[in-house]
Amino acid sequence: MGAITLKVGELAKQTGVSVRTLHYYDEINLLSPSHRTEAGYRLYDESDIIRLQQIVSLRQIGFSLEEIRECLEQRSFSVEHIIQLHSTRLREQIQLSQKLLYRLETIAQTMSSMETVSVEALIETIEVMIMLEKYYTPEQLETLKQRQEVLGEEQIQQAQADWQMLIEQARTEMAKGTDPTSAPVKALARRSLELIQAFTGGDPEIEQSLNQMYQQEPPDVASRGAIDAAVMEYLDRARAALE
Amino acid sequence: MGAITLKVGELAKQTGVSVRTLHYYDEINLLSPSHRTEAGYRLYDESDIIRLQQIVSLRQIGFSLEEIRECLEQRSFSVEHIIQLHSTRLREQIQLSQKLLYRLETIAQTMSSMETVSVEALIETIEVMIMLEKYYTPEQLETLKQRQEVLGEEQIQQAQADWQMLIEQARTEMAKGTDPTSAPVKALARRSLELIQAFTGGDPEIEQSLNQMYQQEPPDVASRGAIDAAVMEYLDRARAALE
DNA sequence: TCTTGACTCTGACGTAGCGTGAGGCTCTTA
DNA sequence: TAAGAGCCTCACGCTACGTCAGAGTCAAGA
DSSP states (O other), rough: OOOOBOOHHHHHHHHHHOOHHHHHHHHHTOOOOOSETTTTEEEEOHHHHHHHHHHHHHHOOOOOOHHHHHHHHHHSHHHHHHHHHHHHHHHHHHHHHHHHHHHHHHHHHHTTOOOOOHHHHHHHHHHHHHHHHHHHHHHHHHHHHHHHHHHHHHHHHHHHHHHHHHHHHHHHHHTTTOOTSSSHHHHHHHHHHHHHHHHHTTHHHHHHHHHHHHHHOOOHEEETSOHHHHHHHHHHHHHHHTT | OOOOOOOOOHHHHHTTHHHHHHHHHHHTTTSSOEEOTTOEEEEBBBHHHHHHHHHHHHHHHHHHHHHHHHHHTTTOOHHHHHHHHHHHHHHHHHHHHHHHHHHHHHHHHHTTOSSSSOOOHHHHHHHHHHHHHHHHHHHHHHHHHHHHHHHHHHHHHHHHHHHHHHHHHHHHEEEEEEEETTTHHHHHHHHHHHHHHHHTTTOOOHHHHHHHHHHHSSHHHHTSSSSSSSHHHHHHHHHTOOO
16 A cells, blocks of 8 residues: 555656656556556556666667567567677668768768769769779778879879770771771770779779679760760770780 | 650669559659559659669668658758768767667676576666666776676676675674774775775776766665665775774 | 459558647646 | 646657558450
């Protein structure tokens, strides 16, 4: 009779749990107060308070309410097993989040070195990034990123301009019907190898990843519109004639 | 007329997005197909496909569908701002997850050195851990954890037994009405200082955290039932008499 | 031509863990 | 006895779909 009982609001204040949460725990039969007043007010006694503290504790380590229920019901519940399960899931989730964060930071960095920050540019950046992730390992991407910083914006833009000019010249020769094994086109091919070399930095694995990408994706996709399949094949034949 | 259009299933297959997702995007007016057949079949044309690809891209960096809509509507949408926002949120979330993971791993470690792995023991472990987190810095906890490993289980249990015996003796003296400033109780006080020293490893900051904890929490809570307030005060007086 | 099977449609519920009202009692105090 | 604080039970909302259910559509084979 004289035992201490608390009303929802009192229990809420004492434990820092919201009234709504206590209502909810009652609703899902996770924690139903042992008593009610005649008017229907919830009355929590000491055993209820202890149970609530247990629930709060288990929530602190990320257990779902369903898991907490099973845990407190002791129904053939392997504590070690579920701890391992949670650890594994959490590690995976952290990895995912870190990957996401890496993407965001890469984008922020890329955008910061751009004049216009349009939505189109953002989407373009994302598409490129996702494609690169498909073919290069994280380490390779890191290497490329670092070299990008070392070279500076100007050099990068210069390289892009070089590529553009080379492709334009190749397209012109192709339109003229010039044999890809002829000297001038072979010179262009040699120049393209130089540019590729400059990009890969001589790293054979990066070169392989690059080749992979250009084999799997259509050239205009892989180069983001810089080169089309026809010119690509024309240059390929010229390069093949170099050996 | 002759333009290429795709039905939901076809678009789904081509892009790897589920049919249900396409229905949903239509429902929330994020991506409504430009055409319908007379029978009501959705027909996606090229512009729809492009829009879908944009949506997929923006999803890849963790944008919500609402954000994607705003982004594609170009409504005074600051790309940099939202990228920063997401980065910040993500970093916080990762930190939280890592904290959770740390807890799980600590628990797993603690439980692995226990004979019985009951639910009660789990909850007890969690409560201790949360309380320790409140008073010790992560670095201090790491230090304590390492020393725990170095010492080994036996030493830890020995220390606990030592404490238990000391407290028992103090309680006996107190019951006998012995003056806390008397020699035998002062000997107990000296012994307690030794044991505290053994726990803190002589680290003054750890000792301060420990004192903080025993000042803020009731002694039986801080010691997990090992010592009660009365004995605690008795020993405190004996220690005060040492100087 | 009819049937079958693959596809499509809309509608509606479920998810996890509450937050946030709405509308109506109950209790205490002035 | 009226007011204010606290309690009650609904019930919707949130995210981004998954998963039926029941019914219509379309192309191909018997």
